[in-house]
Amino acid sequence: NAGVTQTPKFQVLKTGQSMTLQCAQDMNHNSMYWYRQDPGMGLRLIYYSASEGTTDKGEVPNGYNVSRLNKREFSLRLESAAPSQTSVYFCASGGQGASSYEQYFGPGTRLTVT
């Protein structure tokens, strides 16, 4: 079991460039999430997908788009990168059920926008 995997691990972009961050999980979880982590701000939810075929905005969705490709994969796209999007991006997946919703995190993608 690899758990939650993310690619790439590191990325440097110039302002205005686009890229897609990939995430996959092998735990058969229904829910998947994208967070960003910034110094002094903690982790903030960008987008999430409660099940295959659905996506919803989180706290900071501006400048991002997502695709739930299938149950395993959830990608995050930056259409026109800005320096304010320099951050560490974490993907997570979660079990579903009224008593759980425990989330498991990937290793992160460190993105720098110059």
Add this chain to the structure above:
Amino acid sequence: KQEVTQIPAALSVPEGENLVLNCSFTDSAIYNLQWFRQDPGKGLTSLLLIQSSQREQTSGRLNASLDKSSGRSTLYIAASQPGDSATYLCANLYSGAGSYQLTFGKGTKLSVIP
């Protein structure tokens, strides 16, 4: 909007000491509370999850408690070791606007001195 606060932001203790990390939240209508560990440059590792109907959970030297009425959770670490040095994050899952949201505190950075 749910807010999660962790105090202190940083803590330094000698090896072998017992310690308590604090987490408070503003909205008691939570589904669960999850404690994570984050090592520098790494992802988040789930330590303990307390469901809203539970008062505490234990794993090895770790014990987490939950008091919904006062909006507080604590993580107790017994007989601390240098390997416990990391940032500890608490997060709670609550329902808002028809969806489930995980809200994080900013973490407590723990240093255990040999």
